[in-house]
Amino acid sequence: MSLLTKERDIVIPGEALAEGMDYLPGENTYRESEKIYSKVLGLASITGRVLKVTSLSGPYIPRVGDKIICKVTDITFSGWRIDTNTAYSAMLNVKDATARFIRKEEDLSKILSIGDYVVAMIVNVTSQNLIDLSMKEPGMHKLLGGRIIKINTHKVPRVIGKQGSMITLIKERTQTEITVGQNGLIWLKGTPEGELKAEQAIHLVEEKSHLEGLTEKIQQFLS
Amino acid sequence: MAYKKRVDGRKVDELRPMEAKAGVIPNADGSAYFKIGNTVAYAAVYGPRELYPKFLQNPKTGIIRCFYNMMPFSGSGERIRPGGNRRSKEISLVMTNALAPVIDLSEFPNTVVDIFVELPQTDAGTRCAAISAVAIALADAGIPMKDMVSSVAVGQVDGTVVADLNYNEEAYPAIVSDIPVAMLHNSKQVTLLQMDGEISKKDLLVALEMAKIATEQVYAVQMKALKERFQ
Numbered sequence: 001m002s003l004l005t006k007e008r009d010i011v012i013p014g015e016a017l018a019e020g021m022d023y024l025p026g027e028n029t030y031r032e033s034e035k036i037y038s039k040v041l042g043l044a045s046i047t048g049r050v051l052k053v054t055s056l057s058g059p060y061i062p063r064v065g066d067k068i069i070c071k072v073t074d075i076t077f078s079g080w081r082i083d084t085n086t087a088y089s090a091m092l093n094v095k096d097a098t099a100r101f102i103r104k105e106e107d108l109s110k111i112l113s114i115g116d117y118v119v120a121m122i123v124n125v126t127s128q129n130l131i132d133l134s135m136k137e138p139g140m141h142k143l144l145g146g147r148i149i150k151i152n153t154h155k156v157p158r159v160i161g162k163q164g165s166m167i168t169l170i171k172e173r174t175q176t177e178i179t180v181g182q183n184g185l186i187w188l189k190g191t192p193e194g195e196l197k198a199e200q201a202i203h204l205v206e207e208k209s210h211l212e213g214l215t216e217k218i219q220q221f222l223s
Numbered sequence: 224m225a226y227k228k229r230v231d232g233r234k235v236d237e238l239r240p241m242e243a244k245a246g247v248i249p250n251a252d253g254s255a256y257f258k259i260g261n262t263v264a265y266a267a268v269y270g271p272r273e274l275y276p277k278f279l280q281n282p283k284t285g286i287i288r289c290f291y292n293m294m295p296f297s298g299s300g301e302r303i304r305p306g307g308n309r310r311s312k313e314i315s316l317v318m319t320n321a322l323a324p325v326i327d328l329s330e331f332p333n334t335v336v337d338i339f340v341e342l343p344q345t346d347a348g349t350r351c352a353a354i355s356a357v358a359i360a361l362a363d364a365g366i367p368m369k370d371m372v373s374s375v376a377v378g379q380v381d382g383t384v385v386a387d388l389n390y391n392e393e394a395y396p397a398i399v400s401d402i403p404v405a406m407l408h409n410s411k412q413v414t415l416l417q418m419d420g421e422i423s424k425k426d427l428l429v430a431l432e433m434a435k436i437a438t439e440q441v442y443a444v445q446m447k448a449l450k451e452r453f454q
Contacts, residue, residue: 012362012446012449013325013362013371014325014370014371014408014409015446016409028367030369037409039368040362040365040366040368041452042365055365056365057253057364057365058252059270059271061330087270087271087272087285088273128333210453
C-alpha cells in the first residue's frame with residue numbers, strides 16, 4: 001500500500017513503482033498482481049492516483065496532427081512514398097499534396113521529386129502504423145536548400161521550448177531559418193557559420209535538456 | 224574434492240569485478256558496455272526499423288534479432304577466424320530467446336530491433352556478459368521491456384559449486400561443468416539455461432540457487448549504469 005518511487009526519479013524497466021491497489025498504472029507502466037512496474041527507462045511522474053513514466057529515449061511514435069520533416073523516396077501512380085524517419089514509410093496522395101488541379105497525365109516529379117524534403121502533417125495512422133500525410137494544412141511546404149540534422153525525438157519539445165522560446169532564441173542569434181519536425185529531423189538554412197552555430201546549439205540543448213537553467217546556458221553559448 | 228581454493232583466489236560465490244556503462248556508441252539508438260573480469264562486451268541496438276526479407280515480418284508485433292561476434296584478437300591464445308561460425312550462430316539464437324520474453328514490441332508491428340554484440344576481449348562467460356550488456360542497451364534505446372534480464376554462469380569444478388567461472392576454471396583438468404543462466408529480476412524466471420560438462424543433481428540445485436543471488440548482483444550493476452546515464 002505504498003509508493004516506491006518519487007516524482008522525477010529515474011526508473012529502469014521492470015522497476016517497481018508502487019505496491020497495492022491505491023495507485024493506477026498510466027503510460028509506460030503495467031500492473032502485475034499487487035505491484036505497478038515501469039516498462040521503459042525514464043522519469044517517473046505521479047498525478048493523483050495515476051503513475052506514469054516519461055520515456056527519455058526511444059523511437060518516434062507517429063501521432064495524428066504532428067508536423068514532421070520527411071523525405072520523398074518513391075513516386076507512385078497516385079502520389080509519393082515518403083520516408084518518415086521511423087520504421088514505417090508514409091503515403092502522400094496527389095490530392096493532399098497541393099491545392100491546385102493536377103491533370104491526369106502530369107509528371108508528378110515536377111511537383112515533388114525523389115530526394116526532396118518536405119514539411120507535412122500526419123492526418124491518419126492505422127493500427128499497423130500505416131501513415132497518411134497531407135501538405136494542405138497551413139505551413140506545410142517543400143524545403144528548398146538548407147540542410148537536415150537529426151536529434152533524439154524525445155528532446156524535440158525542449159529544442160522548441162515553452163511557446164517556441166528556445167527555437168526563437170537560436171533563430172534570432174544565428175540568423176538562421178529553422179523548422180523542427182516532431183520526428184526528430186530539423187531543417188536549417190542560413191549562412192554557413194550561422195547554420196553551424198545553430199546546429200551546435202541544438203545538440204547542446206539535446207545533451208543538457210534534463211538540467212536546470214538550460215536557456216541561460218544556450219544564451220551564453222550563442223553570445 | 225581437490226578444488227578447495229579457486230585459481231584466482233575468489234570465494235566460491237564471488238563474481239569477478241563488474242563494470243557497466245550505458246550510451247557508449249553515439250550512432251546507435253541504444254548501447255552499452257559490460258565488463259566482468261577480463262570479459263568485455265559492447266552491445267549496440269538499432270531500431271525498431273523496417274524488416275526485410277518481408278516474410279520475416281510479423282503483423283502482430285516487432286521482432287528482435289541478435290548478432291554475437293567475438294573479435295579475432297579477443298581470445299587468450301590463437302587468432303579467432305573472423306565472421307560467423309556455428310558457435311556464434313547458436314549463441315545469437317539463445318540470446319534472442321533469452322531476451323524475447325521481456326520485450327514488448329506490439330506497438331511496432333512488422334519491424335525489427337537489431338542487436339549487435341562485439342567482444343573485444345574474452346575470458347569465459349561471454350554469452351552471459353553479452354546478454355547483460357544487451358539488456359542495458361535495450362533499456363537505453365527506449366524499447367519497452369517488462370523486466371530486466373541479468374545473466375551469469377555458475378558451475379562445478381572438481382566437486383565444488385562455484386559462480387562465474389573464468390577460462391582457467393573451465394579448462395581445469397578434472398570434471399567441470401559450466402552453466403550459463405539468464406534470469407528475470409522480478410519473476411526470477413529462467414530465460415537461458417545451458418550446460419557443458421557434468422554435474423550431480425544435488426550440485427545442480429545448489430548451483431541454481433547460487434545463480435539467483437549472482438544474477439541479482441549483475442542486476443545491481445545494470446541498474447547503476449542506467450541511472451547514471453541521465454545524471
